[in-house]
Amino acid sequence: MNIAVIGGTGYVGLTTAVCFASKGNVTFCVGRSKEKIGKIRRGVPIIFEEGLEELLRSVLSKGKLKPTTDLEKAVLNSDVSFICVGTPSRTDGSIDLSQIKEASEKIGHALRKKDDYHVVVVRSTVVPGTTEELVIPALEKNSGKRAGSDFGVCMNPEFLREGQAIKDLLFPKNIGVVIGEIDKKSGNALCELYEAFDAEIMRTGLRTAEVIKYARNSYLAKDISFANEIANICQNCGADYLAVRKGMEMDARIGTGRFLDAGAGFGGSCFPKDVRALVAKAVEVGVEPKLLKATLEVNELQPCRLVELARHTIGKLKGKKIAVLGLAFKPGTDDMREAVSVRVVKSLIDEGAKVWAYDPQALNNAKMILGNRVAYATRAEEALENADACVIVTEWPEFAEGKLYNNMRHKVIIDGRRVLNPSKLSSGFVYHAIGFSGPVRT
Numbered sequence: 001m002n003i004a005v006i007g008g009t010g011y012v013g014l015t016t017a018v019c020f021a022s023k024g025n026v027t028f029c030v031g032r033s034k035e036k037i038g039k040i041r042r043g044v045p046i047i048f049e050e051g052l053e054e055l056l057r058s059v060l061s062k063g064k065l066k067p068t069t070d071l072e073k074a075v076l077n078s079d080v081s082f083i084c085v086g087t088p089s090r091t092d093g094s095i096d097l098s099q100i101k102e103a104s105e106k107i108g109h110a111l112r113k114k115d116d117y118h119v120v121v122v123r124s125t126v127v128p129g130t131t132e133e134l135v136i137p138a139l140e141k142n143s144g145k146r147a148g149s150d151f152g153v154c155m156n157p158e159f160l161r162e163g164q165a166i167k168d169l170l171f172p173k174n175i176g177v178v179i180g181e182i183d184k185k186s187g188n189a190l191c192e193l194y195e196a197f198d199a200e201i202m203r204t205g206l207r208t209a210e211v212i213k214y215a216r217n218s219y220l221a222k223d224i225s226f227a228n229e230i231a232n233i234c235q236n237c238g239a240d241y242l243a244v245r246k247g248m249e250m251d252a253r254i255g256t257g258r259f260l261d262a263g264a265g266f267g268g269s270c271f272p273k274d275v276r277a278l279v280a281k282a283v284e285v286g287v288e289p290k291l292l293k294a295t296l297e298v299n300e301l302q303p304c305r306l307v308e309l310a311r312h313t314i315g316k317l318k319g320k321k322i323a324v325l326g327l328a329f330k331p332g333t334d335d336m337r338e339a340v341s342v343r344v345v346k347s348l349i350d351e352g353a354k355v356w357a358y359d360p361q362a363l364n365n366a367k368m369i370l371g372n373r374v375a376y377a378t379r380a381e382e383a384l385e386n387a388d389a390c391v392i393v394t395e396w397p398e399f400a401e402g403k404l405y406n407n408m409r410h411k412v413i414i415d416g417r418r419v420l421n422p423s424k425l426s427s428g429f430v431y432h433a434i435g436f437s438g439p440v441r442t
């Protein structure tokens with residue numbers, strides 16, 4: 001099959017295009033930026049994602065990936081177009097669908113010139129009703145054709161996790177594939193494409209597929225906020241959240257869930273944006289989303305607890321050197337969108353601290369957000385040298401190494417992700433984490 005991926009310079013678009021190409025499909029990776037498309041053409045991945053660079057080079061060398069800025073040519077030479085463009089938050093929390101509208105109009109325009117059957121697939125996260133009320137009308141208006149009879153339409157939400165995107169796309173067994181379809185013919189075409197993947201496929205309607213994506217992300221975000229609230233209670237009443245969690249998980253009805261990790265809260269390009277968008281949509285359709293709102297409220301306050309712990313342990317932060325380890329919103333990515341680190345760093349600076357920040361992948365993106373009010377270290381040891389305290393914000397595995405922290409002036413560690421086992425530290429450390437009643441002294 002030939003495929004066009006619109007939004008091919010983004011996290012989802014690029015990884016999707018490369019993975020479909022790796023299954024032997026000629027895949028047009030369509031972006032708007034000539035510079036970024038030029039880099040992709042030269043095998044430069046433009047984002048950090050484990051395994052992406054090797055796979056990109058491999059599909060380019062086999063002639064399966066065609067990076068291009070020419071959307072029309074890509075659609076005319078494909079059987080299926082995936083819309084993978086951004087759907088950011090507006091200031092009121094609702095979703096900005098302008099990129100979806102523009103992409104749909106352009107695809108529609110190309111379809112006017114196309115005789116062969118073509119299926120348009122919405123892959124971006126869009127609020128329920130978007131495919132029917134915005135995408136299909138834009139496609140029909142600009143193509144002069146009828147959805148369902150002249151061309152196909154599907155809504156196929158993306159479930160990849162940044163940091164493991166290639167694995168999730170190539171082996172979707174654990175996350176499944178949801179296909180919302182306007183009719184059987186459209187869904188059949190997409191099922192054929194997924195035959196090359198080992199995945200359970202669920203076929204449903206367009207709106208249901210749109211809701212499934214939001215329901216999944218909101219469910220997981222709610223678990224994180226729940227874990228954080230219980231951990232905060234533990235901290236203030238003398239219990240250890242790690243043990244509480246273990247006790248909870250003994251109940252088979254709860255089970256072992258990774259999303260019961262307590263810490264600095266969730267960030268990134270999906271959870272906060274998607275929960276906000278669902279809140280806005282719920283209100284629009286007459287539902288008061290109390291649980292979703294509480295999920296966001298708990299999360300909003302959580303990063304402040306790290307700064308409070310630092311202040312509580314070393315006193316006033318003014319003039320103190322604080323090492324911040326980890327800036328990306330999660331390990332395995334260079335993505336800084338809505339990263340918790342931004343909130344932590346800004347409040348440390350507001351309190352007068354001298355912040356030295358380090359991240360193995362996200363420094364360039366961080367500089368664009370945090371600017372020159374922060375000193376950037378190229379190694380964790382540099383950030384930690386003579387520091388008065390260290391705040392761990394992202395759980396990169398390298399931060400679990402106890403001897404990393406030996407060159408600090410005052411040996412105070414605030415671990416926002418429980419990445420470090422305090423038993424690995426040498427003597428003289430004060431170790432704090434969310435969900436402990438008091439610090440561990442080594």
Ligand code: NAD
Pocket residue numbers: 006007008009010011012013030031032033071084085086087099102103106123124125126158159160161162269270
């Ligand atoms: P992104 O902002 O990184 O990428 C979007 C890309 O689309 C940008 O590079 C932009 O230039 C490009 N684009 C916009 N209009 C275009 C057009 N007309 N032609 C060609 N390119 C165009 O966003 P993302 O993180 O890749 O997310 C894309 C969508 O997938 C969003 O709806 C998001 O919510 C959803 N999603 C993201 C993730 C994730 O982990 N990032 C996971 C699942 C779903």
